Amino acid sequence: MPLSRQLSSSRIRDDGRGIPDATVARLPIYHRVLRSLADDAVHTISSDHLAQRCGVSPAKLRKDLSHLGSYGTRGVGYEVDFLSYHISRELGLSQPWGVVIVGVGNLGHALVSYKGFASRGFEIVGLLDSHPDVVGEKVCAGETDLVVQPMAELEKVVSSSNASIAVIATPADAAQKVCDRLVAAGVRSILNFAPTVLSVPVGVEVRKVDLAVELQILAFHEQRRVDDLTPLAQVMQA
Amino acid sequence: MPLSRQLSSSRIRDDGRGIPDATVARLPIYHRVLRSLADDAVHTISSDHLAQRCGVSPAKLRKDLSHLGSYGTRGVGYEVDFLSYHISRELGLSQPWGVVIVGVGNLGHALVSYKGFASRGFEIVGLLDSHPDVVGEKVCAGETDLVVQPMAELEKVVSSSNASIAVIATPADAAQKVCDRLVAAGVRSILNFAPTVLSVPVGVEVRKVDLAVELQILAFHEQRRVDDLTPLAQVMQA
DNA sequence: AAGCATTTGTGCCTTCGTGCACAAAGTTGA
DNA sequence: TCAACTTTGTGCACGAAGGCACAAATGCTT
Helix, strand or coil: CCCHHHHCCCCCCCCCCCCCHHHHHHHHHHHHHHHHHHHCCCCEECHHHHHHHHCCCHHHHHHHHHCCCCCEECCCEEEHHHHHHHHHHHHCCCCCEEEEEECCCHHHHHHHCCCCCHHHCEEEEEEEECCCCCCCCEEEECCEEEECEEHHHHHHHHHHHCCCEEEECCCHHHHHHHHHHHHHCCCCEEEECCCCCCCCCCCCEEEECCHHHHHHHHHHHHHHHHHHCCCHHHHHHC | CCCCCCCCCCCCHHHHHCCCHHHHHHHHHHHHHHHHHHHCCCCEECHHHHHHHHCCCHHHHHHHHHCCCCCEECCCEEEHHHHHHHHHHHHCCCCCEEEEEECCCHHHHHHHCCCCCHHHCEEEEEEEECCCCCCCCEEEECCEEEECEEHHHHHHHHHHHCCCEEEECCCHHHHHHHHHHHHHCCCCEEEECCCCCCCCCCCCEEEECCHHHHHHHHHHHHHHHHHHCCHHHHHHHC
16 A cells, blocks of 8 residues: 555645645745735735735746635735635644744744744743753743743643744754754654754654854855956956 | 866866855855864765765765865765865855844844854954944954944944945844845845845845744644644545 | 775756746726 | 726746766775
């Protein structure tokens, strides 16, 4: 029996959820812009206009949205609230997600105070840190306050809060151990801010955000730009 | 004469210039792992082993490195220091880059205290904020202390420090104005943490890091996983 | 010196992502 | 009602990216 195909991320029916990864990565942008438009009392918007606000090409936007279904009206455009609802539904924002943050340094504090979580269905249900000075600190997270728990409580916090997403904001040398404990506790989705490569078993998804990597990519293009200013060297060598 | 191709000459710039974006995005990872290996006194490493540490496939690693030139030895592997040097050179890490950070909230503080900048040639040369309580604050950045400047000093700070990269860590509603002023002051590379789409003229590169977007992508896959647990319902309804 | 073991570098093929262009579908106005 | 206009949804073609497999090149051993 070909069971292996079930594990593949590719779906056969386009009617279902065969949404390309590149599209999924852009849906949150579309959703955010649509919410902003709704706040400005905009009812309908064309793909050209919406695409410009999202920083993508109109054709790409239309193809992305076509993967969700035909939610536009030809000759008119898309109804903002209607499209926003369907995107949020597809992204799973209609149900709440519990998030545990491990590591409450400057970055952890920034994450807790970030306003964009609660409005998109994410609720911070646990804060963990190993440093004695931080443990016990009361942190204002949205409407409710949270107390930073010691690292020993990790398994208990994850299981009791039924958190499904974890954020690692620890130093690099602690990240892998934290990751292993999170996975053992049942977490299958991890957002990693520590500058290290995490190894996880299959079935666990890790996304990484690396500040230094982003800067180095910028530096590469910046240097290439500088090199292009000296085309004489190339002519001389030829 | 067939000038189009010259083999075995890694110094030909035409070959080194066309590095795919996907490769450039992985080079910082390779570099970081190589530096770590060097600290552990590892002299040579094979592509299989290095690939495993970097979380990529060996074939991909070799193809990535082949874009830089032939820096490996068949039958042996890659010399750690040698390869590390060539990657850092290609990324432009051999020369220092001045970085200005706009917005010194929790996230800004986290960026300033991040250790990975100085070791990769990035030096924070300016801190800017609009809030009176933050302006004037002395922040410890690596070896030297920096004082947060008021936003009015933006143009002066950028031009006097000759910064080429800027980081926007402000709230979303201030980001576009800050971006415009940075571009007008001569900045051509911007790392944007604000959850908004920035519009810039051609020739300016913007990379964005959006925390909520990353969480929403995780939530999408998490939801898909939950939906896959109930395939019977779909079959029954069909 | 010669053969064996090991590892790199790369050609080929498949898959994924993007842009173009246009038919289909809906609205507006007379 | 019908024609002109607007906008969506999509087929197609092209380029980028990834994986496989193997020839070329190097070290080691006899």
